[in-house]
Amino acid sequence: MARIILQPSGKSIACAAGDTVLTALEKAGYALPNNCRAGACGECKVRVLRGKFDQGMVLDMALKPAERRQGYGLMCMAKPLSEELAIEWGTADARPKLFRPRDRALFVITDKRSLTPRVTELRLRPVGQPIRYWPGQYITLGDEEAGIAAKAYSISNASHPDGELVLHIARADGGATSNWIHDRLHVGQRLRISGAFGTFIGDPSVDTPVLCLAAGTGLAPILALAEAALRRGFSKPVTIFHSVKTAQDIYNEGVMAWWKSRHANFDLLITLTQPDPTASSLPYLRGRIPDLLPQQFPDLSAHTIFAAGNPGFVEACVTQAKALGAAAERIHTEGFFSQQQPVLPDADQLLPA
Ligand code: FES
Structure with a gap:
């Protein structure tokens, strides 16, 4: 059985034969960011400091040849070949975060x-x-x-x-x-x-304004994050910016309006991306979120960003957020890939029903 060493903490975890590094980390309770789990999005990219691994089949756009040469790998597909694989990930204490599924x-x-x-x-x-x-x-x-x-x-x-x-x-x-x-x-x-x-989870230690960008049912995880933040008395501004095609695709507006009434730090923006004559008198924005961001949020350098929806939407939001000054380490994404299939832990790693 190989071991994964997390640097700079020096923590060591077991990686069972056949497991990817991502699976090994999750079994051990560590939250390595990931989206597609299929080598397509690049979200799970980390630098491998020592050891050999089989990268498996991944897309060039997710892991560029230059990045490979610099030692980066996609951990959702990477399997250790050497007894030890040291990766650059986590903080000095590298504390476990996830519950056992x-x-x-x-x-x-x-x-x-x-x-x-x-x-x-x-x-x-x-x-x-x-x-x-x-x-x-x-x-x-x-x-x-x-x-x-x-x-x-x-x-x-x-x-x-x-x-x-x-x-x-x-x-x-x-x-x-x-x-x-x-x-x-x-x-x-x-x-x-x-x-x-x-x-795609909130970091309880975040103490910055939060901007949540959602397209369609990408709103679902955003609602959970916002509800939890407001419930625990998070005091910095929280804005949900929801994009739908037409007015008939808007949902959960009532609950978000109620949050806005109860929490002075909560705000809601809705935009329609397709022409909708039935909504001409309604107070919604018009256009795609990435196009509207510069006008609505000209400076994102102090924000934490969450973006959820289809991969094209998420990618465009990330590009625009970075152009407006958002720090890469404070951008969290959840892209709904059509090929996305969760890799379930082995049966003995799951809590029984
Ligand atoms: S490339 Fe690994 S999670 Fe998408």
């Missing part, structure tokens, strides 16, 4: 409703122990026996004592899982859920 935990659908013509909300309550998670994480939902592949869906609420999970599921064209959720699932039905996974 649960495997196929039993839940009941307590409510199901349409939020927009293409988005359904599911409310689920656990039959046994609640799933523990950080706001911003996701679960996986599917039905193996019925041939419905498990897909990742962000949890849209901060954790509640009753363990309720709220999911916002967009109907994907030709998407078997989302169509199954929209058309077949019903209130009272039992479901198996695994999770929570992902590292």
Whole structure:
């Protein structure tokens, strides 16, 4: 079994045969940022200081040849070849952050409703122990026996004592899982859920203004992060900037308006990206978020940024945020890749249902 050494902390963790470095880190409770888990986004890039590894198949745009020469690798696909692999990651204390995910935990659908013509909300309550998670994480939902592949869906609420999970599921064209959720699932039905996974999480030590950028159902993890921040009395400005195609795609506006009434530090902006004659008198912005950022937030040098949505949206937001002065280490992203499939830990690493 290989060992991964985290520098500068010097902590050492085990990496089982066949595991990627990312999986090994997550099994040990470390939150290495990642999005696609498929070598496509570059989010899990770190510098390897010592040792050999098999990088596997990754896209050049995610790991440029020059970066390879400098020793960088994508940890979602990297597997150690040497007994020790030292990577540059984490702070001096490198503390564990994630909860152990649960495997196929039993839940009941307590409510199901349409939020927009293409988005359904599911409310689920656990039959046994609640799933523990950080706001911003996701679960996986599917039905193996019925041939419905498990897909990742962000949890849209901060954790509640009753363990309720709220999911916002967009109907994907030709998407078997989302169509199954929209058309077949019903209130009272039992479901198996695994999770929570992902590292799109708020850092409790953040003490800067926060700007949350969301496209479509990218709003889900943003809502969980904002709810948790407001609930714990975060005092710096928090703004949600939500992009939808037309007015009929807006959802959760009422709850966010309520947050705005209750919290002087919370603000909400909504923009429509397509012409919508029905909304001509409504007070929404028009256009794409990356194009509107310079006018709305000319200086992002002091902000922490969270961006969630399709990869093109997230990438454009990151580029623009950096151009407006945002520091790379304070930009957190969650891109919904069509090929994204969570790599589940081995069965013995999951808490039983
Ligand atoms: S490239 Fe590793 S998470 Fe996307």
